[in-house]
Amino acid sequence: MTEIVLNAPRARGLFVLTAHPEGCRVLVERQQARARAAFEKPLDAARGKTVLVLGSTTFGYGSSTAIALEQAGFDRIIGVGYETAPVFRGEKLAMSSPGWYITDTLQARAGNHVTYLADAFSAETRDRIVGDLRARGEKIDLLVYSVAAPRRSHLGQEWTSSLLVVGEPLEVLGLDFKSGELKPITVGAADPLQIEHTRRVMGGDDLEMWVSALLYAGLAEEGMKVAALSYIGPDLEPLRRMYWEGALGEAKKHIDATTRALDSRLERAVGGSAFTVMNPAVVTSASVAIPAMLRYISDYLGCAETGRGQYDDPLDVGIHFARTLYGEGEPWREHLDEAGRLRLDQHELEPDLQAAIAELWSNQQPGVPDEVTRAGFERFKRDYARLYGWEVDGVDYEAACTVDPELGPERSVIDLLASDEMRDRP
Numbered sequence: 001m002t003e004i005v006l007n008a009p010r011a012r013g014l015f016v017l018t019a020h021p022e023g024c025r026v027l028v029e030r031q032q033a034r035a036r037a038a039f040e041k042p043l044d045a046a047r048g049k050t051v052l053v054l055g056s057t058t059f060g061y062g063s064s065t066a067i068a069l070e071q072a073g074f075d076r077i078i079g080v081g082y083e084t085a086p087v088f089r090g091e092k093l094a095m096s097s098p099g100w101y102i103t104d105t106l107q108a109r110a111g112n113h114v115t116y117l118a119d120a121f122s123a124e125t126r127d128r129i130v131g132d133l134r135a136r137g138e139k140i141d142l143l144v145y146s147v148a149a150p151r152r153s154h155l156g157q158e159w160t161s162s163l164l165v166v167g168e169p170l171e172v173l174g175l176d177f178k179s180g181e182l183k184p185i186t187v188g189a190a191d192p193l194q195i196e197h198t199r200r201v202m203g204g205d206d207l208e209m210w211v212s213a214l215l216y217a218g219l220a221e222e223g224m225k226v227a228a229l230s231y232i233g234p235d236l237e238p239l240r241r242m243y244w245e246g247a248l249g250e251a252k253k254h255i256d257a258t259t260r261a262l263d264s265r266l267e268r269a270v271g272g273s274a275f276t277v278m279n280p281a282v283v284t285s286a287s288v289a290i291p292a293m294l295r296y297i298s299d300y301l302g303c304a305e306t307g308r309g310q311y312d313d314p315l316d317v318g319i320h321f322a323r324t325l326y327g328e329g330e331p332w333r334e335h336l337d338e339a340g341r342l343r344l345d346q347h348e349l350e351p352d353l354q355a356a357i358a359e360l361w362s363n364q365q366p367g368v369p370d371e372v373t374r375a376g377f378e379r380f381k382r383d384y385a386r387l388y389g390w391e392v393d394g395v396d397y398e399a400a401c402t403v404d405p406e407l408g409p410e411r412s413v414i415d416l417l418a419s420d421e422m423r424d425r426p
């Protein structure tokens, strides 16, 4: 294992290439403490249950949901994420993912956690997990689908998703991450093939295969729930066009259709349910590259910072999710909308907040944005750095730290990417 001082991130363009192990550890432990405080005692309906979280390894929704469910009373957390070991060039750390360090912390007291570092889209991963569940005599009570990927390959076919609009190209003032200024941008229109590719990556195909595999193998526990995380977003026109009415929205509509079909199937097979969960927008690495999304999230954060709305971070949402699903009296049933989707995005869509954001969009010119947007952008930059373990208060970035902790079976980490041909696929 290598100890070095890592006092600044390496970056390529907008993308952070090196995460900070200590920063990630501190943030995971703070999340665990927050979740412990949120659940003074385990929820009766969650006790002893087993969850499979696909896409469990980043500071996005996967790890937060897993942390919240554990503190809510789940007995066993099985995670899957696409993470590879830190890479060195000579003595220098060239690349390291936050997911490697998040997994290191989550698995520190392995206990009831097991994490597969694997391509969730591959049949080999499914077969391996199904085999392991059988061998351990375990069944799944809850499947959380939280994979977000730019590419998917299945049986030799490759698909790439895109963030394009459908119909006419979109002209909009976006926020430029580098300069912090508003700049006119054009979001191109997806052709039918690009829409189909996006649907194949981020739609419901893969989810359907996971649920089928569990049902066929008899590994779906009585009453099993399937929750596919999704986003619908506000009515603000550029956002609607970029997201719900864009190529990604086509994929999300496919997830909706898939969960509706799975709902009837699960109900018949094990008395279970499936639904999409509409989560609120949060700070993620993807938003940096989409200037219109960056502007919207900065406005959202800016409004929340100045007291005109509430921003929920992924752990707030994870806690809300656990309470809604397993609180007394099945509260989730009352949170379903007319299309059968579980809504956890109320704070983001609150009319006063959306009116304030719409006002920020209605009369700004290219150049330096309004002070609310600027305040939100500052918060965005800090939260973005923290996705990689940087800018975490209390962490000494001048102290040496182990940058390549080993993750293996002794920590209940099953690394299917370390050795095999899957590694370069997604």
Ligand SMILES: NC(=O)c1ccc[n+]([C@@H]2O[C@H](COP(=O)([O-])OP(=O)(O)OC[C@H]3O[C@@H](n4cnc5c(N)ncnc54)[C@H](O)[C@@H]3O)[C@@H](O)[C@H]2O)c1
Pocket (backbone or CB within 6 Å): 054, 055, 056, 057, 058, 059, 060, 061, 062, 080, 081, 082, 083, 099, 118, 119, 120, 121, 145, 146, 147, 148, 149, 150, 229, 230, 231, 278, 279, 280, 281, 282, 283, 284, 426
């Ligand atoms: N970020 C948002 O603002 C937001 C809002 C609402 C809903 N959502 C939804 O939540 C879900 C998760 O998004 P996120 O923002 O947490 O994403 P994220 O990028 O933070 O996490 C994605 C996870 O998927 C894993 N992953 C990617 N490719 C994989 C593969 N081939 N095999 C195994 N694991 C793989 C990653 O390792 C990671 O653990 C998505 O469906 C997204 O649409 C996100």
